[in-house]
Amino acid sequence: MNIDLLKRLCEMPGVPGHEHRVRDLIAAEAQDLFDTIETDVMGNLICTRKGQGDDPERIMLACHMDEIGFLVSHISDKGFLNVSPVGGFDPRNLFSRRVLVCTSKGDYKGVMMAEGKPVHISAPEDRKKVPEPTEFFVDLGLGAEAKNKIRVGDFVVMDEPFLELGSERIVSKAIDNRIACWLGLEAVRKLLKDGHSHRCELTVAFTVQEEVGLRGAKTVAFAKRPHIGIGVDTTLACDTPGVPEKDKTTELGKGVGLHMKDGSFISDMALVEEFETVAEAGSIPVQRTILAGGGMDGASLQQAASGARAIGIVVGTRYIHTVGEMIDKRDAIAARDLLAAFLATH
Numbered sequence: 001m002n003i004d005l006l007k008r009l010c011e012m013p014g015v016p017g018h019e020h021r022v023r024d025l026i027a028a029e030a031q032d033l034f035d036t037i038e039t040d041v042m043g044n045l046i047c048t049r050k051g052q053g054d055d056p057e058r059i060m061l062a063c064h065m066d067e068i069g070f071l072v073s074h075i076s077d078k079g080f081l082n083v084s085p086v087g088g089f090d091p092r093n094l095f096s097r098r099v100l101v102c103t104s105k106g107d108y109k110g111v112m113m114a115e116g117k118p119v120h121i122s123a124p125e126d127r128k129k130v131p132e133p134t135e136f137f138v139d140l141g142l143g144a145e146a147k148n149k150i151r152v153g154d155f156v157v158m159d160e161p162f163l164e165l166g167s168e169r170i171v172s173k174a175i176d177n178r179i180a181c182w183l184g185l186e187a188v189r190k191l192l193k194d195g196h197s198h199r200c201e202l203t204v205a206f207t208v209q210e211e212v213g214l215r216g217a218k219t220v221a222f223a224k225r226p227h228i229g230i231g232v233d234t235t236l237a238c239d240t241p242g243v244p245e246k247d248k249t250t251e252l253g254k255g256v257g258l259h260m261k262d263g264s265f266i267s268d269m270a271l272v273e274e275f276e277t278v279a280e281a282g283s284i285p286v287q288r289t290i291l292a293g294g295g296m297d298g299a300s301l302q303q304a305a306s307g308a309r310a311i312g313i314v315v316g317t318r319y320i321h322t323v324g325e326m327i328d329k330r331d332a333i334a335a336r337d338l339l340a341a342f343l344a345t346h
Contacts, residue, residue, distance in 0.1 A: 001329055002186060005029065006162075006170070009178035013102050013157040015069030016086040016209040019043055022065040026181055026206050033188045034204070040223065043208040044216045049188070051201030059346060060203045060226035060308075061187075061339070062217045062297035063180035064210030064233070067173065068321055070156040072101065072138075079146030081110075081138040083156055087211035089133045093322045099138055100159040101150060108149065109159060110140040160323040168253065168329050175325035179315050179332060180232040181206055187339035196344035200228075210297055214264065217297035221304030228271065228346075229310040230339070231298025234325075235259060235289050237316035247292075250316030252328040255285025256335035259312025264295030265302050268309040275311065275342060282341045284334050289314060313339060 014022035023045045030037055034047040045065070051057065068087025075081055081101065097112040114131045116122065138156060140146050162172040172178075184204040191198070203224055208216035221229065235257050236249040250257050258275055260267045272288070279286045289312075302310035315335050318326040 001333055002182070003164070005185070006178065006182045009181050010162050010172040010174045013069075013100055013107075013155070014065055014067060015071070015155045015157060016066045016212045018102070018155045019065040019208045022178070022181070023206065026065070026185065029185050033185065033192065040220060042216050042219045044220045045206040046220060046224070047204045047206070049198070049202040052199045057200040057228070057346060058203070058224065058226045059200045059228045059230070059343070060205055060221070060224055060301055061184050061230045061232050062205050062207050062220070062301055063184040064177045064207045064216065064297055065181060066209055066211050067157060067176065067178070068211050069158075072150055072152055072154045072156065074152065075147050075150055077144060077147070079140065079143045081140070081146065081150060081156075083134070083136065083138060085133045088321060090321060091130055091133050091136070094133065094136050097323065098159045099156050101138060101140060101154060101156050103150060103154045108140050108142070110138045112136050112138050158323045165326070169326055170329060171324055171326045173323040173325065175317055175327055176234040176320055177210065179234060179327060183232050183332070183335055183339060186336045187343070190336055190340040191343055194340065196340070198343050198346055200343070200346040202343060207297055214295060214297055214300045217300035218304060221301045221308070225305050226301060226308045229298060229301025229308040231259070231296045231301060231310065231312040232339070233259070233296045233312060233314050234317040234320060234327075235291055235314040236320055237318045240318060249291060250287055250289050250314075252316055252318060252326070253330055254287050256331055256338050257287055257289040257314035257316055259289050259291070259296070259298070259314045262291040262295055262312075263293040264299035265310060267298070267311040271309055271311040275313070275338065278341050278345060279338055282337060284338045284341065285330075286334070286338065289316070
């Protein structure tokens with residue numbers, strides 16, 4: 001498993017509307033894998049391999065590049081930064097975080113804190129309150145000088161290291177959805193390494209602004225009009241204490257997820273069964289998944305223009321939308337192998 005690539009992807013900062021650093025990293029990695037590489041007006045990176053014949057079947061993988069984060073909305077005279085979230089945060093996970101504020105002229109480390117009194121001088125009822133994400137602020141330690149270095153619209157990401165835990169687990173911020181970016185590259189790399197060809201026109205779209213409404217995937221799907229759309233993403237792995245068995249969604253180490261339904265779309269059942277047949281032939285572990293809410297780029301691929309047959313291929317992730325997102329290497333490898341094997345049949 002190409003751990004170095006995944007580490008670089010996860011640690012590269014890029015929130016909705018500011019995915020350019022991630023895009024540049026992916027574009028460099030994609031040079032030898034695709035026939036054409038282009039960036040559209042939204043900022044999607046569209047990588048295509050030519051198909052066979054005059055009118056080949058068009059298959060698209062959508063792998064979003066953005067991570068949840070914040071935009072700076074105000075800088076006080078004392079240098080405290082107010083922020084506006086871009087993506088869905090649970091504020092219980094935001095207390096006392098180290099962050100990176102990213103600007104066009106350099107990055108600055110800081111701490112994110114909640115407004116209000118510290119524990120030593122707060123009342124018991126104050127300590128029960130969970131602030132809204134907009135009630136958190138960033139302190140760079142620069143004082144008033146921050147106004148000369150930071151501008152409204154600069155972006156903020158969590159600043160935590162990529163870790164390997166035990167022999168099989170990986171922990172990082174931005175596993176959602178840099179694992180999909182990794183898969184978009186590594187599945188094609190494996191396809192070629194194994195000596196397989198494909199008849200289809202294959203496009204891997206590394207999309208923008210998924211976390212704020214599947215925006216980039218909508219435009220690229222209208223432009224390319226795939227016949228088959230594959231949303232590549234994470235999903236919940238709630239196989240942890242405090243969650244009922246029926247709500248676990250996936251279980252780490254049990255294989256790649258075949259995403260059948262969420263709040264945005266329902267997968268094509270024939271595609272689900274085709275992926276299961278390919279998985280069985282290759283002894284690739286899979287698990288069917290249904291997510292109660294949320295959405296993913298597969299919905300945009302399915303619903304754009306005249307529509308497409310669509311499915312989600314997902315990697316179960318514990319502690320999603322936190323700095324401690326955790327996956328199992330075996331599930332990531334299964335996802336890579338399944339995508340490569342499926343593409344070899346088209």
